[in-house]
Amino acid sequence: MSDSKTESRELIFSILKYNPRDFDSKPGFVEYKLMETAGMTLFIALNQIRSTLDADLSFDFVCRAGICGSCGMIINGKPLLACRTLTSSYPDGKIQIMPMPAFELIKDLSVNTGKWMNDMSKRVESWIHSNEEKDIRTIEERVDPDQADKTFELDRCIECGLCITSCSTALMRHDFVGAAGLNRVARFHADPHDTRTDEDYYELVGDDDGIFGCMSLMACEDNCPKHLPLQEKISYLRRKLVSVK
Numbered sequence: 001m002s003d004s005k006t007e008s009r010e011l012i013f014s015i016l017k018y019n020p021r022d023f024d025s026k027p028g029f030v031e032y033k034l035m036e037t038a039g040m041t042l043f044i045a046l047n048q049i050r051s052t053l054d055a056d057l058s059f060d061f062v063c064r065a066g067i068c069g070s071c072g073m074i075i076n077g078k079p080l081l082a083c084r085t086l087t088s089s090y091p092d093g094k095i096q097i098m099p100m101p102a103f104e105l106i107k108d109l110s111v112n113t114g115k116w117m118n119d120m121s122k123r124v125e126s127w128i129h130s131n132e133e134k135d136i137r138t139i140e141e142r143v144d145p146d147q148a149d150k151t152f153e154l155d156r157c158i159e160c161g162l163c164i165t166s167c168s169t170a171l172m173r174h175d176f177v178g179a180a181g182l183n184r185v186a187r188f189h190a191d192p193h194d195t196r197t198d199e200d201y202y203e204l205v206g207d208d209d210g211i212f213g214c215m216s217l218m219a220c221e222d223n224c225p226k227h228l229p230l231q232e233k234i235s236y237l238r239r240k241l242v243s244v245k
């Protein structure tokens with residue numbers, strides 16, 4: 001382990017590189033060696049590799065702070081946010097990085113989670129549905145703080161896709177809305193502004209690509225960096241929708 005009091009050590013990265021748009025490109029691991037610095041994250045390491053060893057290496061980052069959800073990767077076999085992962089977490093200094101499956105590969109470690117999330121948002125009709133005509137110039141309707149907290153809790157999803165990439169059902173069945181999609185449904189179900197009924201939600205996700213496709217393998221919740229109560233919400237929705245006649 002490296003900190004300011006100990007000597008730096010050499011890290012060995014093995015990174016999957018592939019450009020699906022280049023006919024000559026073949027998927028394969030490329031090895032890079034880098035000296036570890038104190039407090040080094042995968043974000044820092046990958047940027048150093050790109051600036052000093054391989055300008056062609058592609059990966060995504062925006063916020064560096066676990067907020068934007070851009071930097072999901074498979075790191076030593078586990079789905080993680082690279083900007084929140086310290087190199088010191090790997091005692092032998094060997095770090096293998098692959099792109100997240102379940103999403104369209106753009107290049108190397110860069111995947112198109114945005115397209116997946118956009119398709120999912122349309123699929124679960126991720127917007128407020130209301131029976132009443134509202135004048136947007138009027139003061140917003142008051143909401144009980146406890147009720148608002150329940151909605152905000154589920155709104156903390158950063159759309160990183162770690163729950164999807166770690167879900168066996170989502171990997172096998174590309175139409176499955178996954179934990180991120182079901183969390184979105186639970187968010188609107190909890191929101192008093194949305195007037196959809198359980199019957200309406202049943203029409204939307206009451207099938208094997210929705211709430212009844214989840215096999216409760218729990219990997220979504222185990223890997224969610226925001227610690228969202230995904231399995232609790234999926235179980236709650238399933239109980240609600242299974243009783244719809």
Ligand code: SF4
Pocket residue numbers: 156157158159160161162163164179180183220223224225226227228230
């Ligand atoms: S539910 Fe969690 S793991 Fe899934 S996309 Fe949202 S923040 Fe990421």
Ligand code: FES
Pocket residue numbers: 060061062063064065066067068069070071072081082083084
């Ligand atoms: S760079 Fe934004 S979550 Fe990692």
